[in-house]
Amino acid sequence: MTGRRGDYLEQIRRGGADLPPDLAAAFASVPREAFVPDGFQRRDGTWVCPADPEYLATVYSDDVLVTKVDNKIPVSSSSQPSLMAIMIVALRVAPGQHILEIGAGTGYNAALLASLGATITSIDVQEDVAVRARTALARAGISHVRVEHGDGYAGSSGDRFDRVIVTVGIGGVSPQWLSQLAPGGFVLAPVKHAGTHPVLVVSGPPEGPVTGTPVCPSGFMLAAGPLTADHPGAFPFPAGPLTDLLPVMPPRFDPPLGEIQYRDLWYAAGAWNRRASHVAVAGREQGCLALLDENRTGGAVIFPDGSIHAAGSSDQVEPAAIILDRWISAGRPPMQAWRVSCTLTGDPDAPIWAPDAWELS
Numbered sequence: 001m002t003g004r005r006g007d008y009l010e011q012i013r014r015g016g017a018d019l020p021p022d023l024a025a026a027f028a029s030v031p032r033e034a035f036v037p038d039g040f041q042r043r044d045g046t047w048v049c050p051a052d053p054e055y056l057a058t059v060y061s062d063d064v065l066v067t068k069v070d071n072k073i074p075v076s077s078s079s080q081p082s083l084m085a086i087m088i089v090a091l092r093v094a095p096g097q098h099i100l101e102i103g104a105g106t107g108y109n110a111a112l113l114a115s116l117g118a119t120i121t122s123i124d125v126q127e128d129v130a131v132r133a134r135t136a137l138a139r140a141g142i143s144h145v146r147v148e149h150g151d152g153y154a155g156s157s158g159d160r161f162d163r164v165i166v167t168v169g170i171g172g173v174s175p176q177w178l179s180q181l182a183p184g185g186f187v188l189a190p191v192k193h194a195g196t197h198p199v200l201v202v203s204g205p206p207e208g209p210v211t212g213t214p215v216c217p218s219g220f221m222l223a224a225g226p227l228t229a230d231h232p233g234a235f236p237f238p239a240g241p242l243t244d245l246l247p248v249m250p251p252r253f254d255p256p257l258g259e260i261q262y263r264d265l266w267y268a269a270g271a272w273n274r275r276a277s278h279v280a281v282a283g284r285e286q287g288c289l290a291l292l293d294e295n296r297t298g299g300a301v302i303f304p305d306g307s308i309h310a311a312g313s314s315d316q317v318e319p320a321a322i323i324l325d326r327w328i329s330a331g332r333p334p335m336q337a338w339r340v341s342c343t344l345t346g347d348p349d350a351p352i353w354a355p356d357a358w359e360l361s
């Protein structure tokens with residue numbers, strides 16, 4: 001394929017996704033612009049309208065399109081296409097399957113799933129977003145998608161699903177989804193881990209045991225409601241950006257770890273140390289892995305070159321060095337090498353299965 005849609009597929013592949021022929025055909029045929037008719041926010045915070053010259057080129061790029069902002073915080077979007085593709089491949093979609101999607105957003109992901117022959121129920125907690133997704137699906141001529149308004153925690157009553165795909169960051173998996181799964185089904189969801197949202201395949205009976213396997217790193221916006229309820233095992237959240245960093249341990253990796261390897265180290269750090277988190281560091285565009293101190297205002301930052309920098313107290317420097325040693329001597333395991341066990345926690349009236357213990361397989 002040539003032209004804009006051909007370039008689009010190439011960008012999705014360069015973003016790390018394998019595109020089997022049916023999925024490539026879905027990305028090539030579903031018109032993404034039909035799902036962002038009111039435009040979207042640029043990375044610099046300004047709004048792109050359909051009349052703007054760069055509108056179509058941005059729509060057909062491997063970039064997230066933020067479609068709704070509340071108090072400067074993105075609250076709805078069309079996710080990054082390569083991440084959508086990696087998740088759809090991991091979902092192992094087959095024609096005739098029934099799929100529950102949590103986070104309808106623009107409706108574009110549901111449209112891609114429907115193009116693969118599945119029937120989709122997609123839920124969004126924001127009524128205006130659900131209405132717009134419904135209109136967009138009709139505009140694009142997509143059938144076999146039903147969009148519901150509500151908190152996705154409850155799932156969709158009365159139905160059985162072969163798969164549940166969650167396109168918003170959650171703290172744990174709703175037992176309701178597990179009880180609505182058909183035999184052999186599973187949930188694919190970005191579940192909080194050390195300040196990031198690695199996508200996990202999660203399965204098990206609603207009463208447990210519930211286990212998971214990481215698929216890929218991701219960065220999703222946070223879900224509303226009990227899906228992100230705080231719980232005793234939750235990772236700490238930094239009080240603010242870390243400043244006045246002092247180098248305390250020299251680099252260990254030359255060249256520095258690439259993005260994927262850094263995420264692998266990050267995953268291991270979260271599995272081995274419950275102080276691991278995601279921090280903003282002055283002068284760096286990307287967030288960094290850090291072990292936070294007790295009051296969450298300082299700690300030890302591990303950079304992609306393996307150097308450790310301290311902010312405030314130096315209490316977390318030695319634990320950070322231990323993580324690096326352990327990860328290197330384990331042969332730098334990828335995140336996919338971990339097996340996750342979950343515990344039922346969160347809001348007692350609406351509990352979630354959250355990751356609680358990790359083992360290298």
Ligand SMILES: C[S@@+](CC[C@H](N)C(=O)[O-])C[C@H]1O[C@@H](n2cnc3c(N)ncnc32)[C@H](O)[C@@H]1O
Nearest residue numbers: 076078103105106109124125152167168223224
């Ligand atoms: C990243 S967007 C989803 C992208 C979407 N799948 C697409 O293709 O455009 C996340 C969506 O999740 C929704 N959301 C947040 N919390 C939710 C919840 N508890 N239940 C259902 N939807 C939720 C938001 O309103 C937002 O529209």
